[in-house]
Amino acid sequence: MLTRLKKNSSIFIICNSVSLLLVILVILYAQKFEPSVEGLFIPPTTPPYPTGGLLTHTFEILCSIPPVVCGFSFVLLRRINPQNSNNFFLLGSTILMTGFFLNEIYRIHIILQYFDIPKLITIKAYGLILLIYLLLFWRTLLKTPYGIIITSFILIILAVLIDTFYQYLPIQSVLIEGIPKLLGMMNLTLYFCLVCYREVLQTFINHQIDLNIPAKEESRK
Numbered sequence: 001m002l003t004r005l006k007k008n009s010s011i012f013i014i015c016n017s018v019s020l021l022l023v024i025l026v027i028l029y030a031q032k033f034e035p036s037v038e039g040l041f042i043p044p045t046t047p048p049y050p051t052g053g054l055l056t057h058t059f060e061i062l063c064s065i066p067p068v069v070c071g072f073s074f075v076l077l078r079r080i081n082p083q084n085s086n087n088f089f090l091l092g093s094t095i096l097m098t099g100f101f102l103n104e105i106y107r108i109h110i111i112l113q114y115f116d117i118p119k120l121i122t123i124k125a126y127g128l129i130l131l132i133y134l135l136l137f138w139r140t141l142l143k144t145p146y147g148i149i150i151t152s153f154i155l156i157i158l159a160v161l162i163d164t165f166y167q168y169l170p171i172q173s174v175l176i177e178g179i180p181k182l183l184g185m186m187n188l189t190l191y192f193c194l195v196c197y198r199e200v201l202q203t204f205i206n207h208q209i210d211l212n213i214p215a216k217e218e219s220r221k
Contacts, residue, residue, distance in 0.1 A: 027040065055178060058182065059178075067097040069192055073090050073196040074087060074091050074094055076200065080203055081206070086199055090196070093133075099129070108122070109123065109126075120164065123160060145191065148187050148191040149188065152184045156185065156188070158180045159177050159178075159181035159184060162177040
């Protein structure tokens with residue numbers, strides 16, 4: 001009990017220390033390079049009517065789920081079974097989806113334009129990262145309900161292309177970008193929830209069986 005409390009205290013201290021350090025660094029940066037430090041805590045804009053931004057916020061909530069689910073599953077399974085062949089896949093998925101989430105929340109592809117990095121260059125870089133992910137894990141993906149993730153990637157890529165070439169489209173409406181983007185993220189969230197659920201459940205079952213084998217053999221002897 002005491003050992004557990006000490007361990008939890010260490011995690012608490014480390015987490016809070018790192019968080020405080022990062023906050024201080026951001027404040028120092030804002031003081032030197034930005035108009036106001038107070039802007040760090042600007043609240044989100046109040047919608048002009050009840051459904052204003054409703055689907056945008058829904059999309060952002062969906063973006064936050066895969067990195068949390070994948071990250072938690074990776075940490076849990078690595079603890080239970082470090083030799084699990086899919087641990088690396090879960091780690092890669094956590095990194096990929098965390099990057100996607102951060103980009104959508106903090107609009108990194110827009111912010112980089114302030115540093116003279118064109119949006120198209122950033123999109124190409126993200127596309128390369130996705131390609132590397134697919135090349136690394138295509139065998140693992142084929143063992144999962146890959147139809148869902150293919151559908152989600154197609155919808156999200158379609159939304160990105162619409163956003164990139166928006167000015168050339170005959171129909172000017174945010175719906176033609178927003179709908180495939182939202183549906184793509186919904187399917188991506190569903191996919192990773194299903195995969196992580198199955199992986200955690202299977203690992204627990206196998207781990208239980210491994211624990212019971214010695215007991216059965218002992219009783220036979």
